[in-house]
Amino acid sequence: MNTTTHNPLLCVESLNFKVNDLEILRDINLSINDKEFVCIVGASGCGKTTLLRMMAGLLSPTRGHVSYRGQQVVGPHREIAVVFQDYAKALLPWRTVAGNVSLALEGCDVPAVERPQRIHDLLCKVGLEDRAEAFPVQLSGGMQQRLQIARCLAQSPQLLLMDEPFGALDAMTRQTLQDEVTRLCRDSGVTVVFITHDLEEAIYLGDRVISMEKMPGKIGETLVIDLPRPRDQLTTRENTKFLAYRHQLFKLLPSGH
Numbered sequence: 001m002n003t004t005t006h007n008p009l010l011c012v013e014s015l016n017f018k019v020n021d022l023e024i025l026r027d028i029n030l031s032i033n034d035k036e037f038v039c040i041v042g043a044s045g046c047g048k049t050t051l052l053r054m055m056a057g058l059l060s061p062t063r064g065h066v067s068y069r070g071q072q073v074v075g076p077h078r079e080i081a082v083v084f085q086d087y088a089k090a091l092l093p094w095r096t097v098a099g100n101v102s103l104a105l106e107g108c109d110v111p112a113v114e115r116p117q118r119i120h121d122l123l124c125k126v127g128l129e130d131r132a133e134a135f136p137v138q139l140s141g142g143m144q145q146r147l148q149i150a151r152c153l154a155q156s157p158q159l160l161l162m163d164e165p166f167g168a169l170d171a172m173t174r175q176t177l178q179d180e181v182t183r184l185c186r187d188s189g190v191t192v193v194f195i196t197h198d199l200e201e202a203i204y205l206g207d208r209v210i211s212m213e214k215m216p217g218k219i220g221e222t223l224v225i226d227l228p229r230p231r232d233q234l235t236t237r238e239n240t241k242f243l244a245y246r247h248q249l250f251k252l253l254p255s256g257h
């Protein structure tokens with residue numbers, strides 16, 4: 001894949017971030033192309049969340065900038081949605097499943113009369129149509145994360161930023177959600193930046209995997225993942241190319257990762 005396309009969807013240029021004298025991110029440059037699925041991996045504390053927050057317009061860099069469709073990102077953008085690891089904090093506990101999705105539709109000024117159908121369609125997409133009247137606390141972790149994803153999709157985003165979204169889930173749920181997110185994003189043509197510290201997850205999902213180094217956080221290597229789609233939890237993970245990428249990434253990222 002050509003990673004130097006002239007019109008990337010998102011562009012991070014010469015981005016630096018310091019807190020007092022502490023340098024957290026140094027000279028980050030990267031471009032995300034339309035409909036690409038890009039994974040960013042790196043050890044805990046290397047600055048992944050900080051970088052993602054800057055891409056989302058939730059935090060300003062000390063130097064450099066982020067642009068989306070050629071416009072500088074200076075605050076949250078309606079076409080950019082964020083899925084956080086901590087689904088419990090991201091959901092409103094006093095609103096039902098349907099109410100949580102409705103919130104995003106209200107935020108996008110979708111007329112009240114259209115909301116019930118839109119909510120139903122979104123809940124069907126993530127397999128929660130039977131739980132519309134439940135409260136978040138009554139759902140499993142995987143279901144809560146599905147709900148957060150449905151709420152993000154309600155915004156009809158063009159770019160989905162995901163910060164270790166499956167980090168708190170058990171291995172089986174995680175694999176199911178990996179496949180669901182891939183399918184949802186492909187079907188709706190959404191571009192994804194997916195942060196994880198799980199190297200195999202990154203290879204399984206990504207068109208490209210970018211590694212980050214720590215202290216200060218900077219971009220390391222980029223791997224273009226040339227594995228066929230749709231991917232499959234068994235055959236893709238047994239593909240010799242998958243194993244070669246895994247080997248390459250494990251060598252790049254220091255032990256204790």
Ligand SMILES: Nc1ncnc2c1ncn2[C@@H]1O[C@H](COP(=O)(O)OP(=O)(O)O)[C@@H](O)[C@H]1O
Binds near residue numbers: 043045046051
């Ligand atoms: N506002 C802040 N003030 C001080 N330190 C911060 C701030 N934001 C992030 N950091 C530090 O920057 C580093 C990167 O944090 P973070 O982006 O959360 O890393 P990651 O998501 O890769 O684990 C950490 O060492 C963290 O303590």
Ligand SMILES: [Mg+2]
Binds near residue numbers: 048049050163
């Ligand atoms: Mg983080």
